[in-house]
Amino acid sequence: MGISLMEGNEAIGRGAAAAGCNFFAGYPITPATTIYNTMLKLLPPKGGICLQGEDEIASIGFCLGAAMAGMKCMTATSGPGISLYSEQISFAIGSEIPIVIIDVQRLGPSTGSATRGADGDIQFLRWGNSGGLPVIVLAPVNVKDCYVLTVQAFNLAEKYRCPVFVAANKEISMTRETVDLEALDLPPVAERKVADADASFLPFAVKDGQLVPDFLAIGTTILVRQTSSTHGPDGYITTDPEQIEKVQERLDAKIKTNISKFTFHDEYVVPGADTLVIAYGVTARAAKVAVKKLHQSDQSASLLVLKTLWPVPEALIREKAAPYKRVVIAEMNLGQYVRELQQVLTGKEIVFLGQMNGEMIKPGQIMEVIQNG
């Protein structure tokens, strides 16, 4: 046994290091700062790079440059920083730059409350980019998830050449918890697929059926061209509608068609229950207490915990919700992910419990909704 006492942010930092992260840049912001502190301890002695940008825009910009030069990069912030990242996130999506972005959510809107938790950025992470192309968002429930999902986030960023978000929450990131690091079920570390280094290399070319272009780093012997402009396979600006359409559809498809490979979730099935609670993040913990307490009652409910929020794991949600008459969703905002459930589970009764006051939703509140709707 290797029990340690660790907060979520440290677990994110250690997970990143385990995934091979060798470049971090960030700008201090509560409640994400301790990720930066962790990376500052872990990376420099091992030859990695940890920088503090003059602002969030610079921090993520450093990462995008370093990622194009071949490094495995991460940045971390909270809602106000995600706002500033926005244009760079769009760049990373459109130009296929792998990066892990941690959003330790705090209560918004705007400056909001630095030391109060929330899950208020769930739609913002999905739609806070120009162009509206899909992104991957993972949501940890506890410190263990912070570690494991950060490793998964790196693997997905490398595999699909895209930004991958970890939607943490102050209530996980700054809460210390005992965790057995040796017992973690970690995936093998994935690396970017490297292109043949020959003169025919085109930075965004794909073979038939391939959805992610092979990578060469800026600074090696074959010239690499990267651009934020609409481009074709050669990395030059283009206005050819056919070429544009091909690239856009590929960017859309590479994330959406692979969702079954990274639909992370947990469940707690109570036979005979007619209600399914769906939750994510720290709220899933209160939901677990609620369904456990009601297990033996005649108003029992099962629980589905979503750890992949975007793209919406529609197949999983449909399959898991099918046996139930009613779905309850609880989230620390005034109604964000419930919109997705309403679209996926048309015709099913969906009861929403939301709270946005800086406090975690309590098990009793969820029990109340299960029992009384």
Next chain:
Amino acid sequence: MDSLLNSNRPPVFCPGCSHDRVLHALDQALIEMGFAGKDVAIVTDIGCSGLFDTFFNTHALHGLHGRALTYATGIKMARPELKVIVTMGDGGLGIGGAHVLSTCRRNIDLTLLVLNNFNYGMTGGQCSSTTPHDAVVASGFLNKLEKPVDICQVAGAAGAPMVSRVSTYQKDFVAKLKEAITYDGFSLLDIWGICPGRYTRRNKLTPKSIKANLAQLPELTDFTSKNARMEYGKAYRREAARQKVPSDPVPIAVTCAAPQSGRREVIILGGAGQRIITAGELVCLAGASAGCHATQKNDYPITVMRGHSVSEIILSDEEIEYTGIENPAVVIALAPEGVKRRMKMLEHLSPEALVIKAAGIELSPCQAAVTEIDFRARKIKSPDWALAALAVLAQQKKILTMDMLKAALNLRFKKAIYETALAVIEKVFV
């Protein structure tokens, strides 16, 4: 050596645009310096200067407006051997001002070429950060209200060691480019030129007048001797190599047995400087050393040494799901600031709960058992009250035992502090 210009993408600028001259001068400089395309990365901004990466057959990155220096910094840190050249206009200079200043302060080995043509060419000739206030531009009267920035003075003041103004038309332009590119550190060239498509339609500007205008500017200090220092990447790598490799988290051995079972909630209500968070951590470590799961949630304001400090700890034999405190078994009340934060909770304590409070702390009436400790009388200082309260708990075998507390202290502290902590505990037993 061959030209580094891209034979597949011949340069296209408006007729008479000075960018075309900069392009060829830069190519000339790179040829004379013996660089091949693979040795160079050209990072460009938005606007007409953003066409440069396309026209060169080098590594290329064309990013967002004003942010070119941010990508260039990442590339240079990742690939120190690469020659990284950044082009931006006077537009990028304005929108990316914070990055320009910070790059000057960092002194990373990048060459920034500011293609300064006094207006936003690509969007129709609006005023930029360098538009003279008497110029006629597409921003109506607005440029009359602002003073143009002299970027060389600003960059020098911000710590750039290699700063120079040039006219696109001066004879030694290539030599100036070479000097900037060669410099081992951040170099900035403010390159004055003509935008015939927009600016000179309504403003008179000629190679001759550019020369005259440049001559009228106050002379630059010798920033090279004033600001010279080790290049950022080199300095970073030197410092990084001196950092100690951090130790892995120490696994907590299970050496004790917990005095109670089930879910046990503890809340410590104190003030800043009372080591409340450390005490909370000690409870977690004590629990873990008895094989318990533990969580710790803290609450404190942004001020240091002032305000409340609250720590909420849960120990349990089972995995802890909900981390909020609903029915504390123990409340440790050490400062009014902390007590004030949890008034409601204190009113609803269960009769089984134990409250340990420092003498003088006022609580509203509650059903819980209250133990008052006069820490001062025991000559225990305020920063040690929380630890002393844990010793009281250990004495009563509530939540933790003395073995568990000692195990926690051993995990948390080095020998000297461990000994000091034991001395504090001793005072509780006097």
